[in-house]
Amino acid sequence: MPESPHLTLPAPAKLNRLLLITGRRPDGYHELQTLFQFLDHGDTLTLAPRADGQVRLTPTLHGVAPEHNLIVRAARLLQAEAGCRLGAEIHLEKRLPMGGGLGGGSSNAATTLLGLDRLWGLGFDLDRLAALGLSLGADVPVFVRGHAAWAEGIGERLTPVDLDTPWFVVIHPGVTVSTQAVFGAAQLTRDTLPITMARALQGGASSWRNDCEATVRELYPEVARALDWLSSRAPTMLTGTGACVFARLQSKGEADRLLAEATRHHWQAFMARGLNCSPLHAVLGR
Known part of the structure; x- marks a missing residue:
């Protein structure tokens, strides 16, 4: 029998290279200005269609009920929007820490939307998929x-930019x-x-700076320690609301050496290159 079709796709991490908080809306959301950049490091999803309409995710994540997982929610949302009777078998290879500020859940959801759009033959354009997202x-x-x-806005008003693509060493301080x-x-x-994008x-x-950093330092001493340790070695920032902090390096050699030092000091850390084009889109050819 022929194998059922499947897709194995990356769900890359992101960094906030800049994060300004410019106000608070009546609904409680904050007005932001930020610069998003991808990394060549992240989770991996393998998706295969099911004929029975069920959405099954393996493995389950500790503390997250399947129905609350953004992967399952994205799949069911796309099903409902398309009126699609197909389901999906989805396997997640999780590398990104939860509550780390690297966008792991959001990236998983986006990979699910684009991957199932391809597998189910829906042909939705990016505007429609982004609105669902x-x-x-x-x-x-x-x-x-x-x-x-x-x-800008709450982070949803996007203008594509090309940023420098240095190497990064990212430390997770072990807290959520x-x-x-x-x-x-x-x-x-x-x-x-x-400020304007041009400025x-x-x-x-x-x-560039992160307006959340001082507050996160105060609330989470572990993050403060990671920021202090890393910033003594290279230009360092918090990403999102944390917990991850990242140092910017100009060469792979510098990043290799800093990662080795971080490991010797028992930090949870990884090294990655900044990317302007998501590896997910590179694989899908979007």
């Missing part, structure tokens, strides 16, 4: 569109940061003056 989370559209971007706790903190900066890009990486 936004209903799952503010970071999903950038992964759907697949290009480094300047983002609550985005809700960070954005709910009284001391969080919420009144940074907005942000002209200023370059040396002027």
Whole structure:
């Protein structure tokens, strides 16, 4: 018998190379300005169609019920939008830490949307898939569109940009940061003056910062220790609301040496290259 069709696809990590908080909306969401960039490191999803309409995900993630997992939610949302009677068998190879600020759940959702669109033969365009993704989370559209971007609003208004593509060493301090706790903190900066995309890009990486960093430092001493250790060796920032922190290096050799040092100091760490085009889109040819 012929093998059933399947797709094995990357779900890359992202970094926030800059993150400004410029206000708070009446609905409680925060107005942001940020620069998203992908990494050549992330999770992997293997998807295969099912004829019975069921969506099954393996393995289950500790503390996350299957019906709450963004992969399952994305698959069922796409089913409903398309009126599709097919289902999916999905296997997740998880590498990205949960609550790390690397966008793992959002990236998983985007890979599910694009992968099942291909497997189920739906032919949805990126605008339609990105709109579906936004209903799952503010970071999903950038992964759907697949290009480094300047983002505004709650992160959903995207303009493609080409950023420098240095090497990064990323440390996970071993804690899970609550985005809700960070954005709910009284001391969080919420009144940074907005800047233009042109000004942000002209200023370059040396002027970029993350408005969440001071609050996360205060709430999570483990993150503060990681920031202090890494920043003594290379230019360092928090990504998103954390917990991961990243150092920017100009060469693979520098990154290799810093990763080796981090490992000797018992940090959970990995090395990756910055990318302007998502590896998911490279595989799918979108």
